Amino acid sequence: MKVTEINGWQSVKAEVMRRIVERIWLPGDLVPNEVDLAEEFGVARATVNRAMRDLADAGLLERRRKAGTRVALNPTRKATLEIPITRLEVEQRGAIWRHAILEREETVAPVVVASRLGLPVDTPMLHVRSLHYANSHPFLYEDRWVNISAVKGICDVSFQSIDANEWLVQNATFTRGDISFSAANTTAQEAELLEASVGAAIFVIDRTTWNGDIPVTVVRLAYAPGYRMHTDL
Amino acid sequence: MKVTEINGWQSVKAEVMRRIVERIWLPGDLVPNEVDLAEEFGVARATVNRAMRDLADAGLLERRRKAGTRVALNPTRKATLEIPITRLEVEQRGAIWRHAILEREETVAPVVVASRLGLPVDTPMLHVRSLHYANSHPFLYEDRWVNISAVKGICDVSFQSIDANEWLVQNATFTRGDISFSAANTTAQEAELLEASVGAAIFVIDRTTWNGDIPVTVVRLAYAPGYRMHTDL
DNA sequence: TATTGTATTATGTCTGCACATAATATTTTG
DNA sequence: CAAAATATTATGTGCAGACATAATACAATA
Numbered sequence: 001m002k003v004t005e006i007n008g009w010q011s012v013k014a015e016v017m018r019r020i021v022e023r024i025w026l027p028g029d030l031v032p033n034e035v036d037l038a039e040e041f042g043v044a045r046a047t048v049n050r051a052m053r054d055l056a057d058a059g060l061l062e063r064r065r066k067a068g069t070r071v072a073l074n075p076t077r078k079a080t081l082e083i084p085i086t087r088l089e090v091e092q093r094g095a096i097w098r099h100a101i102l103e104r105e106e107t108v109a110p111v112v113v114a115s116r117l118g119l120p121v122d123t124p125m126l127h128v129r130s131l132h133y134a135n136s137h138p139f140l141y142e143d144r145w146v147n148i149s150a151v152k153g154i155c156d157v158s159f160q161s162i163d164a165n166e167w168l169v170q171n172a173t174f175t176r177g178d179i180s181f182s183a184a185n186t187t188a189q190e191a192e193l194l195e196a197s198v199g200a201a202i203f204v205i206d207r208t209t210w211n212g213d214i215p216v217t218v219v220r221l222a223y224a225p226g227y228r229m230h231t232d233l
Numbered sequence: 234m235k236v237t238e239i240n241g242w243q244s245v246k247a248e249v250m251r252r253i254v255e256r257i258w259l260p261g262d263l264v265p266n267e268v269d270l271a272e273e274f275g276v277a278r279a280t281v282n283r284a285m286r287d288l289a290d291a292g293l294l295e296r297r298r299k300a301g302t303r304v305a306l307n308p309t310r311k312a313t314l315e316i317p318i319t320r321l322e323v324e325q326r327g328a329i330w331r332h333a334i335l336e337r338e339e340t341v342a343p344v345v346v347a348s349r350l351g352l353p354v355d356t357p358m359l360h361v362r363s364l365h366y367a368n369s370h371p372f373l374y375e376d377r378w379v380n381i382s383a384v385k386g387i388c389d390v391s392f393q394s395i396d397a398n399e400w401l402v403q404n405a406t407f408t409r410g411d412i413s414f415s416a417a418n419t420t421a422q423e424a425e426l427l428e429a430s431v432g433a434a435i436f437v438i439d440r441t442t443w444n445g446d447i448p449v450t451v452v453r454l455a456y457a458p459g460y461r462m463h464t465d466l
Numbered sequence: 467t468a469t470t471g472t473a474t475t476a477t478g479t480c481t482g483c484a485c486a487t488a489a490t491a492t493t494t495t496g
Numbered sequence: 497c498a499a500a501a502t503a504t505t506a507t508g509t510g511c512a513g514a515c516a517t518a519a520t521a522c523a524a525t526a
Contacts, residue, residue, distance in 0.1 A: 085307055201417050227415065
């Protein structure tokens with residue numbers, strides 16, 4: 001008696017997941033090969049493959065050619081988190097988004113920024129510091145450096161009505177980037193801007209992007225105290 | 234003259250990415266349908282579909298039946314990050330991992346934990362507090378509550394030689410969970426445990442897991458100051 | 467024995483075709 | 497004219513069969 005009928009790849013995935021969750025297949029175990037599973041489930045191998053690939057992407061299975069497929073020893077390792085545009089994030093909380101430019105300066109890259117991007121120290125860059133508000137409460141302090149030569153037309157944008165990130169996202173695509181999350185104590189300046197007490201713990205995102213080998217931006221996002229980034233597993 | 238020959242789905246993906254990055258297709262634009270692209274690239278529709286689905290998963294494209302496929306307005310929104318087992322994370326940094334149990338108690342769920350998990354306050358639970366070291370420096374303070382009835386055999390495990398997370402991951406699979414990242418100031422107790430100054434900003438992960446509808450664990454991971462979580466985009 | 471070559475095997479991917487499904491566009495109907 | 501029925505269209509998914517590729521096992525060779 002079959003509890004669940006198996007037709008599509010999603011049901012194959014569900015059945016395989018069930019066997020993992022119910023410990024019929026233990027972590028580290030080799031699971032039957034695709035041909036056998038296809039026969040057992042009465043579907044084509046391509047269908048099994050689709051399901052297994054999906055589970056491997058999710059981190060539940062580990063697959064290697066010839067070696068076969070085995071249940072991952074550590075099924076918890078991948079979390080996909082969405083990095084929203086600040087305006088949308090604020091609005092999604094039912095608050096009004098507002099944005100203020102604190103500074104906008106065309107200058108050359110300071111050493112820290114230049115070395116981070118692998119650029120000479122005299123590279124002309126645009127430095128933009130701004131504050132995002134949610135219902136007139138400070139929400140995010142953004143400190144951004146943009147490689148002017150990598151982003152055509154950026155000098156003509158005032159960023160008064162649109163946020164730099166949003167403009168860049170739509171006008172300066174990048175091929176690769178890295179992002180890191182950390183915690184920091186607010187400096188006196190940050191505390192004042194974010195209306196927090198000095199030393200309060202804040203969540204910080206540092207992001208750097210490149211277009212091919214050309215550095216585009218480096219930005220530090222300092223969120224007001226209490227910010228949480230959340231995702232489902 | 235074609236610069237790159239198109240054979241597999243990866244090259245289709247690369248070519249589509251190129252068109253997005255080089256702004257041949259602008260954010261919001263509708264792109265040609267699969268049949269047309271398949272003909273243009275000289276591959277089967279399934280191959281185009283594979284490539285497009287992959288790009289949609291990555292957040293670069295948005296697809297809807299009948300409506301077609303368009304370039305995402307916000308190509309930056311998904312970052313996949315790996316949540317490693319602490320032991321491996323420490324060892325990967327070339328340090329020696331060590332682990333000490335601070336407390337191990339079978340008791341009933343306190344209100345905060347019970348409500349978070351949706352359990353009655355008198356549910357029997359296992360409370361484990363422990364410290365992870367990297368080269369004898371405190372690395373992570375772990376405060377964990379486990380629903381005893383959801384994890385068979387947990388009462389017999391001492392966790393002296395294996396970390397609770399690692400044991401659970403291999404012995405108590407879960408079907409869903411959620412995870413959140415935030416920053417916090419150390420309490421006096423945490424500061425002492427982590428050998429940090431009181432109030433230092435620390436990176437905190439809160440994770441809750443369920444097996445179907447049954448809550449399994451809730452855990453708070455407090456990393457020593459300076460911890461960064463990093464990923465590529 | 468150590469190394470190199472060869473067969474085997476499981477996954478990776480492609481093709482061509484078919485039908486399913488969801489969302490939009492169009493026509494019919496009250 | 498508005499609401500309901502129907503057609504159209506692009507993506508979603510299925511199948512069977514084929515060949516490609518990587519990793520392993522095993523045999524042959526120096």
